[in-house]
Amino acid sequence: MPSNAARRIKSISYARYGYYFIIPFFIVYILFQFWPLIQTFIIAFYGNTDLGNVNGDGSRIQNLKYTDEFVGFQNISELLFNNNNESAGRSIRVNSTDFWQSLENTLILWIGNFLPQISLSLLLAVWFTDAKIKIKGKGFFKVIMYLPNIITAASVAALFKTLLDDTPKFPGPVNGFFMDLLGRDLKADQPFTFIANITSEQPWLPRASVMFIQTWLWFGNTMLMLMSGIMGINGSLFEAADIDGANSWQVFVHITLPLLRPIMLYTLVTSMIGGLQMFDIPLLFRQGPTFASVNPNLRTIAVFIFSKFQADKVKNAWGYAGAASVILFVMTSILGTIAFYINRDKDALAKKKQIKKLIKQQKIKAQKATLGGYSGL
């Protein structure tokens, strides 16, 4: 028997506390994330966003105001196709090849780090979860392999930049090591262009460096995710395969891979969304003081956007930054929807479907029964 107090409490509605508890989150979200997003969209459709008073040294931004003019889809279409003819009066032009180049760079850098990363992580995850392989100090290896992911990306970029430095006469230690290895003279010969600021003639060495850094940073994280996925697979399946005499390759191809597919797809999509935002490493892995000296082969979309509203202390560029952001947003939302779709609760959906099916079947049965009843007519 519930006590009096309990009965009284049951009758009180606590719904309003739910609103009290969640309201700070929503206020802050709307103010600091949702409204900026809307503003980005607005900026994308305006042509002449004036940065306000720029000082003599061209650096200080004092107040920001629109000197407006709604241009509609002009920013976006110029980014994509650069139809020069109808944008008279705008002092800053954008080159659509720059934008496409940044898209291409992002894609190349992402694929180039994802493929080695996922294969390495998969191999390691299989090794770590294989009961037949005896690894001493598993915990130690896991800790070490996740370590790069903890370190600040800015520090990582700095670290590899100093190691691979390609300034003539002053190569970094690792660059110097490679030069020694191939018999080049440290003082006289040209170092390997791992970073290469100005010339973009050799796009692949700097790209390979960034791919390596990204893989170095993320493989531990992916490995731990895949490991938890493999450990979620029913162990009796592996035992059964073992008893049937399957070798480790067969187990991998026929059991681990198919059952790991959802988590692999999830990793793929989240990594892709992360890859679209690639920013810190490509921006900081450069020779030279300004953001303009980022190697053109490493300029990702995020760097492109950033350079359009931060480094270019000029009028008119914000509209393009907004437009590029909108394009990035659309791409991310498509990928996000896919991730959401993959990650949805499949059991619940299956149950719903089954219930529907049962209801349908019963209806059909009932119909048949009624039809049967009237068949004599």
Added chain:
Amino acid sequence: MSRNLDVVNPDEKTGSYHLKVFLKSMGVMLGLIILTLICLVPIYLIVVNAFRTEQNITNTALSFLPEFGTKMQIDGEMKDVNAWQVLVQNLHTAKVRLQFDALPGFRNSLIISVSSTILTIFFSCLTAYGLCVYDFKIKDSAFTFVVAVMMVPTQVMGVGFIRFMMNFFGMKLTGTYWPLIIPAIAAPAVVFFMCQNMKSTFPFDIIEAARIDGCGEFRTFLTIGLPMLKPAIAVQAIFAFVASWNNFYTPQLILGSSTDRSWEKRTMPLMIAGVLSNDNVRDKGAQAAVISLSILPLIIAYVTLSRFIIEGVALGGVKE
């Protein structure tokens, strides 16, 4: 059934099976050791270089040990120095010529990371508690909203964010810490994690009991809800702190302007970026000293907390 168990791999008794397992394990160990080296050597090389003079680095680029006993130019004259003195001198060079001041850097990063971690944890727990414990009309749509915006990245709204912060209802917030701390209140991913955690482990009856005893709703949350979530909080706090400490994009937007008064408010990653973009000073020893100094506290903290972190990543992986 029982017959199946008797079937043994034919190789197993002959010993060649054991040999195979042994060889395979050895091969795997070798691979793991190589990977460990790849993970550690870059960090090690930088730490070693912090103990070397610029002169020595230009002479022999790659060295696995610092030169014990070498000459270095200090205050205009060549002196015999040991590795520790070289490190001190390198840091001095970094401070004087590269504008890298470690202590303010750490202080700024700590202020921002600690406050935003506290805000993230407290308000995420609050929101998750509100969404899970109470029944109200928009509950489900609010939860769907949280899940949907989880994937929206900060990079996309950078343009609007900086513009809004330049004129936040008449206030100029660029160059202050507020835009880096306050948004931490809304962390959809943490809310989602806390919700999943509560749904699977939280004893909801206890709230009813607290009500009967006359405990107010907010006090119930503070004295019962929060302590119950402790394990989840530990994991999420570590990740929130690391993410905030390592954040480069937003601080660069807000504090990046070099002529603003925000110069001395820079966080550690911004200082590193500043050292990197300084082209006039190419003192590799000083650069290495700076980078080591920025990495080491993180590594020490990581090694002490590694157990929680590794478990936390695995937890995050199985989001279903």
